[in-house]
Amino acid sequence: MDPVEALRELGGVATFGELIACTTRSELDRAVHQSRILKPRHNRYCLSTADATRRAVAATGGTASHLSAAQEFGWKLKHDPVKPCITLPRSARKPSGSYELHWADLSDRERRRNVTSRTRTVIDCARSYDFDVALSVADSALREGILDQDDLLVAAARSPRTGRARAQRVAQHASRLRANPFESCLYAIAITVLGLSVKPQGHVPGLGFVDLLDRVLGIVIEAESLEHHWTRAGLQRDVDRYTTAARLGLVVVRFTWADVMHHPDDVATALADVVEWRTMQAVGRHGLAA
Template identity: 45%
Template sequence: MTPTEALSQLGGRATWSQLRRVTTERALSRAVREGSVVKVGRGRYVLPSVVGHRQAAARHTAVLSHLSAAVEHGWAVKWPPTRPWLTVPRKRKISHRGLEVTYRDLSERERARGVTGFVRTVVDCARKLPFDEALAIADSALRAGDVTRDQLEAAARAANGPGATRVRRVVEAADGRAANPFESVLRAIALGVPGLEARPQVQIADAGCFATVDLGDVRRRLAIEAESFAHHGQRDQLVRDCRRYTELATCGWTLLRFTWNDVMRRPAWVAWAIAACVAVQDGQPRPLPPREHGRAVAG
């Protein structure tokens, strides 16, 4: 995997140790020399577009907000922003060309720092972004310890106007136990499957089986795993997981495994696969798979 691809999957910002799990040191050094990756501090790397967002905010005397603010805070996102998200005071007008602009009153602290605060950033993203993208950001903010559940719940109760219902839905589902946006997006998909009660990082101690799975419905004995190349990059990790999956099957657990590409780029197929498994467990007809480009997806 190239450093640029790795950074994109990690949300546009990553540490040296995160990148070294999926790419080589030589490739990372070359990417920095060529400018496709920018080193912004000791062991910290970003995509060039992320650097440009801070410059755009300064140029327009605005503050970074929404998706750009999430990346600025160091949170992992589903997709790095392709254009700067800026917020400016209500009475000032700027050109929207190449920008995502919001007009709103700003606090002195936000103007001084040039970025919206932690809680406001989570709420802003919940209002504007698709559910899965907003959930990944809320999960990451909780995981980083930058916000607490109490803070988010208070903000959700206070939310009103357009998008308030979306804010409450994201906050209700947010969980800092998700390890990364990959797991967050997979959970967002699973939350849309009727009859499924999947929780993140479920610990299983059942009939001699001991394991922790990315998502699990204990009542259904259904485990759902987000399978990343980085996690299985070493032979011993692959062997350990194969044994774990086999043991779960012997204990009566059904295991569904999904790749990053399918979760991020084929969510309809992932949702169908989970729903089909639930239907079979309930003795219901298996739903037809989704269609892509006019052809049924076989999986």
């Protein structure tokens, strides 16, 4: 797999171990040499768009914010910023250039460090972007371990009225248990399906932890990434795992990164069909009874 595409699927930032599971060392070294991928520090790789943020901060005199701030913190994102996200003091004039601009009161610390605070970054994203994009940011922030969900809930409740409900929804659903934006976005789709109630990293005795679990309906939902499944050993683990699930009477629904990111409506429809079938089975009215 092309290292840039692999890095994008991994949320825009990854370790050597995460990347080498999807590509080869020679391809990774070539991408770094060509500046298609940046290596800002030891065992840390990111998309080259991160460099554009630093140039934008210097050019505008503003502060990196929103998705650009999340990128600066090394958080995994659903997608990298289309344009550098910059917040300017309320009194500042609009600079020339192609940026995603915001105006707000900035703390001295934020202006000095050229990036908005972690808590503010999560809330800004929650108020500004689609739920799945914002949830990916919030989940990544919690995985870092500096913030906890209570921090987000308090900050969301105190946020400006415009966008507050969106911020509160993201804070309520945020979880450090989801491993990456792939799982965050899959969860964002699943919670829209009527009758489906999923928990991240649900534990099934005899099977272990699964990405999403509806314990009542016995539905397991897995986000299947290439890094775990492209070897003979990976194939054998798959066979053993899903045979075990079948023996336990569970329905396993698997989706690829492309399914979740590019065809969310199809994913939701597939899940709705499975929920309908499992619900009919639960009340003894499925088609085989006829």
